[in-house]
Amino acid sequence: MSWEGREVLVTGAGGFIGSHLVGRLADDGARVRAFVHYNSRNDRGNLRYLTPEQLAHVAVVMGNVEDSGSVDEAVEGCDCVFHLAALIGIPYSYVAPRSYVATNIVGTINVLDAVRRHGVPRVVHTSTSEAYGTARYVPIDEEHPLQGQSPYSATKIGADKLAESYYRSFGVPVATIRPFNTYGPRQSARAVIPTIISQLIAGRETIELGSLTPERDLTFVGDTVRGFLAVAESDRALGETINVGNGKAITIGDLAQKIVDLINPSAKIVSAETRVRPEKSEVMQLVAANAKARELTGWSPEVTLDDGLARTIEFVRENAEIYRPEEYVV
Helix, strand or coil, X not given: CCCCCCEEEEECCCCHHHHHHHHHHHHCCCEEEEEEECCCCCXXXXXXXXXXXXXXXXXXXXXXXXXXXXXXXXXCCCCEEEEXXXXXXXXXXXXXXXXXXXHHHHHHHHHXXXXXXXXXXXXXXXXXXXXXXXXXXXXXXXXXXCCCCCHHHHHHHHHHHHHHHHHHHHCCCEEEEEECEEECCCCCCCCHHHHHHHHHHCCCCEEEECCCCCEECEEEHHHHHHHHHHHHHCHHHCCCEXXXXXXXXXXXXXXXXXXXXXXXXXXXXXXXXXXXXXXXXXXXXXXXXXXXXXXXXXXXXXXXXXXXHHHHHHHHHHCHHHCCXXXXXX
């Protein structure tokens, strides 16, 4: 499938994964509508890192997925919609759960309704591995039970089920991608890897994290973006939920030590009480089974953890001013 000349909408385009997806679609010749959450500063988020050549293929649309009118206008005339817009910070979902319902559930039904109304040929809805909760078995395949262990994951489960229902009830051509923990350049300090790197680059000798024992399956952002495209391009993905993950796990403590060894081997790692999730809410183990992605889309990961970390460290070094390592970002 060629993206050349196709009209494509990306919601959440100013975010970490969204901006990389916009850039890749632009590179492939698509005409991209980059839907960015409206703000009075005209801040386009991570789209600022796109090259002039990429931006020539991009039309920025300011709006809010919670508003059905702005979503409907953005969707009209599109060949494909990638729906990434969401509230994603787990700690903040303990503080403002209703905001997550509004963005993640109402926003998703607005996108699905608009896609249905305008007859868009393909929509890719974004899920999260957090929907699985703590693993009952590993690796986690798509048949694993869904567990709402945080308000964030509960709202994403609700959004996933809405997407499923619109496929089954109305024939909306939707496929759901379920990325495991994505990392890479442009990720905010809300996530653990830039948190570790930014503290080390700032010269801190004590690195504060939450729990060190959870295991995570880490996927480089370029591989995740290829997963989005592969799911969109596969007719066999319609009506399906597809994991995109490496299939390899590392504990947060071992990950932190790996990064410490690369930047400042003398630094110490501590678990700070203020950063620890509630016990019953912490997801202890996430390891992807990715056979379905290989079978239905031909996708497989390419970037090793060592290579991905090197690229991420380089980005944080070059953009240290955007991080505030002395603060805990929720």
